[in-house]
Amino acid sequence: MTAEPIVVADRPESDDNLVIPFQIEGQSVRGRAVRLGTVADQVLAAHDYPEPIARLLGEALALTAMLGSVLKVDGKLTLQAKAGGPLGLLVADYASPGDVRGFAQFDAGGVAHLPEDATVADLLGKGYLAMTLDQASAKESYQGIVDLKGETLAECAKAYFADSEQTPSELALAAERDPVSGYWRVGGIMVQHLGRGEEGGPRILDPDQSEAWNRAAVLMSSVKTDELTDPLLPLTDLLLRLYHEDGVRVFRPISIRRGCRCSEERMEQVIRSFSKEDLADMADDGRVTITCEFCNRDHVIEI
Numbered sequence: 001m002t003a004e005p006i007v008v009a010d011r012p013e014s015d016d017n018l019v020i021p022f023q024i025e026g027q028s029v030r031g032r033a034v035r036l037g038t039v040a041d042q043v044l045a046a047h048d049y050p051e052p053i054a055r056l057l058g059e060a061l062a063l064t065a066m067l068g069s070v071l072k073v074d075g076k077l078t079l080q081a082k083a084g085g086p087l088g089l090l091v092a093d094y095a096s097p098g099d100v101r102g103f104a105q106f107d108a109g110g111v112a113h114l115p116e117d118a119t120v121a122d123l124l125g126k127g128y129l130a131m132t133l134d135q136a137s138a139k140e141s142y143q144g145i146v147d148l149k150g151e152t153l154a155e156c157a158k159a160y161f162a163d164s165e166q167t168p169s170e171l172a173l174a175a176e177r178d179p180v181s182g183y184w185r186v187g188g189i190m191v192q193h194l195g196r197g198e199e200g201g202p203r204i205l206d207p208d209q210s211e212a213w214n215r216a217a218v219l220m221s222s223v224k225t226d227e228l229t230d231p232l233l234p235l236t237d238l239l240l241r242l243y244h245e246d247g248v249r250v251f252r253p254i255s256i257r258r259g260c261r262c263s264e265e266r267m268e269q270v271i272r273s274f275s276k277e278d279l280a281d282m283a284d285d286g287r288v289t290i291t292c293e294f295c296n297r298d299h300v301i302e303i
């Protein structure tokens with residue numbers, strides 16, 4: 001038996017498992033669009049989470065893929081929401097050149113009492129959203145943290161960009177489960193008003209561009225949830241639908257895969273950090289089984 005779930009093939013014309021960077025012609029507006037079919041389904045199917053949690057993790061995968069795909073080589077981006085609600089922790093990460101994974105920690109009893117359309121505020125309660133960027137070329141990792149603000153993950157992310165990075169942003173995220181097949185699809189789109197200025201310093205936004213930015217943001221906010229996940233609507237067609245008046249230029253897409261970096265060697269390193277007594281308690285027949293939170297794979301380590 002294989003541990004991999006059986007999934008339907010991605011439609012070749014659907015732009016599934018891709019991030020497409022784009023730019024509105026003649027404006028300081030850049031964006032990214034993403035669609036994940038089998039990749040999202042495989043990540044979510046490994047866990048069997050309650051519907052509202054799977055949906056939110058699906059949206060987090062879409063967001064992480066868009067943000068992480070900016071990293072060229074040896075980069076890692078981690079999105080983490082930590083809070084005091086029934087869903088205590090949500091993690092999605094991206095490793096170049098395009099591997100995504102994610103998991104959630106939650107109180108099953110608390111989640112069971114929530115409605116199916118539970119909001120981020122219902123699920124997470126008060127907490128924070130953090131993004132951590134690790135790049136081999138940079139000596140230190142960068143982390144931005146903001147309080148969770150908003151009814152949706154997209155709203156929380158928008159607040160993150162406004163507070164932490166002073167970059168006006170508009171974004172939409174969607175995760176849909178096919179009612180017949182049960183397969184998940186997720187999608188997202190974001191635009192950002194790029195400014196001039198030193199990295200880490202105040203951004204200088206060109207006032208001549210503010211009208212164009214407002215138009216780009218309003219047009220983006222008109223996108224519908226089912227357009228983001230529609231397998232019959234290629235992302236490039238969706239971008240044209242939104243931005244045909246100004247013109248949109250798309251750049252080379254980035255392929256996204258489901259990927260986990262867990263390994264027997266890494267788990268052995270974790271094991272070595274425990275005391276002999278703790279290991280003896282954990283062991284069964286001289287073996288310790290550790291389950292990877294991201295991919296749910298069991299690693300059996302002889303001790």
Ligand SMILES: [Zn+2]
Pocket residue numbers: 260261262292293294295296297
């Ligand atoms: Zn793993």
